[in-house]
Amino acid sequence: MTPELPPALREYLRLSRVALAIATADDDNHLLAVSDRFSALTGYAPEDVVGRNCRMLQRSAANEEPRSRLREFLGNPRQENVRTSIVNFRKDGTPFVNLLYMSRLRALDGTARYIFASQFDVSRSQPDLLSDYDDELGRTLGRLTPIAGDAGIVVEGTLLTIANSAATVAQAKMMLASLEYDHSA
Numbered sequence: 299m300t301p302e303l304p305p306a307l308r309e310y311l312r313l314s315r316v317a318l319a320i321a322t323a324d325d326d327n328h329l330l331a332v333s334d335r336f337s338a339l340t341g342y343a344p345e346d347v348v349g350r351n352c353r354m355l356q357r358s359a360a361n362e363e364p365r366s367r368l369r370e371f372l373g374n375p376r377q378e379n380v381r382t383s384i385v386n387f388r389k390d391g392t393p394f395v396n397l398l399y400m401s402r403l404r405a406l407d408g409t410a411r412y413i414f415a416s417q418f419d420v421s422r423s424q425p426d427l428l429s430d431y432d433d434e435l436g437r438t439l440g441r442l443t444p445i446a447g448d449a450g451i452v453v454e455g456t457l458l459t460i461a462n463s464a465a466t467v468a469q470a471k472m473m474l475a476s477l478e479y480d481h482s483a
């Protein structure tokens with residue numbers, strides 16, 4: 299059984315400056331909590347998504363390559379984190395390319411307790427905004443470390459920063475344009 303999220307951790311996550319989601323490390327990774335920024339980004343309130351797997355954001359998009367990268371991470375306890383662009387849809391049906399980051403929160407004995415994730419709309423962004431987001435996510439993880447530590451939880455994985463934000467944003471914009479073209483055809 300997954301323990302409840304410690305209250306201090308839940309509150310910190312909720313008010314974070316970036317979109318965040320926390321899921322169980324087992325049981326099909328159903329969501330335990332999402333931040334206010336997650337709701338602002340996706341249009342889904344916590345009560346719409348808690349208890350469900352976040353793949354619901356993908357709707358009918360194939361996303362084969364990114365999904366296999368995410369499954370690889372989830373299936374390999376030694377892989378510290380993963381970062382990939384993936385097509386998602388907001389609650390109102392608008393598509394976006396989500397730059398998804400995932401890592402683990404572990405108990406002191408090393409067992410994975412939660413999966414931590416952050417989302418960013420890279421298809422409606424700019425290279426400098428992506429760098430700002432990266433910095434903010436790094437700070438969020440840094441501040442999370444002592445708060446989680448007080449609850450006996452270890453934050454794993456140093457952030458894999460985006461090496462080329464201009465290329466990442468350009469690629470996401472192309473992905474979004476081809477999706478919108480497919481939908482309008």
Ligand SMILES: Cc1cc2nc3c(=O)[nH]c(=O)nc-3n(C[C@H](O)[C@H](O)[C@H](O)COP(=O)(O)O)c2cc1C
Nearest residue numbers: 319320321327352353355365368369384413415417
């Ligand atoms: C905490 C957490 C947050 C996630 N957030 C997203 C997300 O925002 N968008 C998305 O497409 N997938 C997200 N995923 C990934 C999917 O839930 C799922 O793991 C992925 O689609 C691969 O598995 P599948 O092929 O069985 O769907 C998240 C997973 C976890 C554990």
